[in-house]
Amino acid sequence: MELPQELIDGIIDEIRDSPQSLGCCALVAHSFLHQSQMHLFAEIETTSPSSSRRFSELLSASPHLALYVRGLTLHCSRDNWRSAAHILSAVSRLTQLKLTPLRGFQDPFPREPTPLHGSFSFQSLRSLELCNYDFYDVFELEALVSDCPKLESLVLQDIVFSNHPLSPAAAVREGATVVVPDLTLRDMTLATIDTIMAAFTAVDLKQLLSLSVYHAPFSNTLRLNVNSVRSLHIRSFFHPVRFENLPAEPDFPPAVALEYLYLEVNVPPDVLRLLAIFGDLGRLTKLTSIAVLIASSNQNRIHDWSTWRGFDALLRVLAEAGTLKAVSLRIAERSPAMLTILRSCMPSLQRASVLTITS
16 A cells, blocks of 8 residues: 555654654655655754765765755864865755854864855855854955845854955945845954944845844944844853943934843843943833843842842833833842842832743
8 A cells, every 4th residue: 555645744744853763764665765855954064074075975976965955054174175165065955054163173264265155056045154254355255145135144253354454435335135134243343343334235234123242342233223123132241241332322322123132141230231322211112021141150249239229220111111011030049038139129120010030
């Protein structure tokens, strides 16, 4: 008795998270092969030169497998760039791509012998993450991103430009073709971020809906997107919050579209410093949710009651207006007595029934 193909595909779909089971199914019969391979090769990560080489050889022997790859993470170095470049040239239906140095390698992986721009097809790409990449200049990065017409999410981490600073006259072109709604900046310098924001014209980073900044300056990027950003995530754990070029209260326009704010810091006072850049929080009329994570386990810092009273005072205007629906605090505090004191420091948030504290 021959089973309908739809039933076979449905059975295989149920085990798509079990590579071992999918491998067994691929060997059962030809009717099991396509669906099994589709799930087996949907997400690929190479973690060593040998794994890159093996996967490159597999694609050379069975080119059709490249059509199944939707998500790809390549850990690159000079030792495996040739095989990594071959993989990139073969996988033409990627929707997610992450390029990062091999673990243990600190230097940016090389531009040669194959630069990213112009060498590969990224027409289907929706998410691009570039880590520790050394671009010749900002325009090489822009050319790469502009090759991704369907891009929805861009992550840039520790990007380097060999040939900068940018001359002011080079940043006046118009006519953006790729609008990126979601931008993440990690371990980036102020000069590099400002260069990107000033130079990009074929790629629009000034209509962001979501901005995430990890251990990097953020105020200038936020300033350019105050009318569009709905979600803002700021993380600064390992060194003091970076306050380069933070504006004074009257100088900073209100983030009128902001709905969700997530702050991850090491000590409570940093929360107040970050909130202060927005000036009068009453202008954030669409802000409905604030989440705060305090990384420090130092009890003396967590028990800084004056900081929490200041936090409550800043948010009082939103709590009393009824626009703020949720304030979530995550801290390293397990003592019920201390949690009770902490809640008592925020009476406005308590009265509005929006405060949640977890540890």
